[in-house]
Amino acid sequence: MEKVLLIIIALSGLSAVSSHAERQYHFVYEAKNMSEAQRYCREKHTDLATVDSEEVVKLLNDMAGQHNQTQASTDRGKIEFRPWEFGRPSNEHDDQCTYLDSYKTGTWFNYDCNHALQAICFDVTGPNATFVLIESYMTWTDAQSYCREHHTDLASVRNLTENQQIVELVSGGFYWIGLYRDSWKWSDGSNSSFKYWADYKPNYIALKVCVAVAFDNSGKWEDLDCGLKKPFICYGPVVPVSMQVIKVRVQEPNGVDLNDQAFLDAMLVEAKKNLRAQGLDDNVQVAWRKQPDGQVFHKEEEEKKKKRDEL
Ligand SMILES: *[C@@H]1O[C@H](CO)[C@@H](O)[C@H](O)[C@H]1NC(C)=O
Ligand SMILES: *[C@@H]1O[C@H](CO)[C@@H](O)[C@H](O)[C@H]1NC(C)=O
């Protein structure tokens, strides 16, 4: 199983950017699958976003909140046969291997690979699989070696019919099967162990599993098929921040309350539009600077004019 950590988001609209420490995040709303999104991020920025702390989660949530997002439909892609016991697989870090519980009609549990259990090998001839019970107790890795030496491999179980064949073959007990979990890897190769899974995730339903952030669920993560096209988040180095303060003077306010919040907001939107028209991108932030009294505009005593500051 190949798994790559991909941060995808479900939004529509423009692209947006925000920064955290030495990284700057770029939301791209054009839906792409994992490999296309990765290529795009590597060409235009550094790589797909790495989310390695609560701080980054919060930053991305804030960014997403600014742009009314909708969660795209979650087409789960190809469904593999995985008859997990309810609540499984759990997210326990050590539980990377899978056993079949024949007491429980053959449901599957993820479990620590170092435990010694009996195992099911299989022999494959053409389309047919024959399952073989191995009664000695072995760790998952030892069981895999044993099966590879004496049979085809540890059992792959493709559908309910095959699962039932195993249940009928064995008496009550726990048996290793071939499914195991690779560790997650970030697209940029960083090895942060920070995880922010949603409840009951990952569920490993998809064949090739990538990770998407669900902003309608506090930025929690879900595993999805890497072939699904989703908007995504790249990151790149932060461009140096420079700040400019511009004083604005209004000659004749004509009765308009210049310190009215709605008026101030509207002026900011206008200012940002003008900056964009002049070729500046979303990296530019525009805000009013408040004076110590909390007001933006002040009367210029001698000239009876008002002025406002912009930074
Ligand atoms: C954006 O979200 C706010 C708060 O949920 C809502 O009031 C507003 O109508 C939304 N705007 C659009 C364009 O969906
Ligand atoms: C596969 O199983 C079917 C039904 O049991 C049998 O007819 C067929 O000959 C088997 N094929 C091989 C290649 O063993």
Ligand SMILES: *[C@@H]1O[C@H](CO)[C@@H](O)[C@H](O)[C@H]1NC(C)=O
């Ligand atoms: C289960 O999988 C085997 C192997 O692919 C296939 O021969 C068999 O028809 C499948 N049975 C069902 C019920 O899908």
Ligand SMILES: *[C@@H]1O[C@H](CO)[C@@H](O)[C@H](O)[C@H]1NC(C)=O
């Ligand atoms: C992975 O993490 C360890 C411990 O934090 C660190 O020493 C190592 O350099 C990291 N490796 C990579 C490839 O980032």
Ligand SMILES: *[C@@H]1O[C@H](CO)[C@@H](O)[C@H](O)[C@H]1NC(C)=O
């Ligand atoms: C992603 O899309 C590209 C181009 O459409 C395609 O070649 C590639 O196979 C897709 N990747 C996956 C994992 O589906």
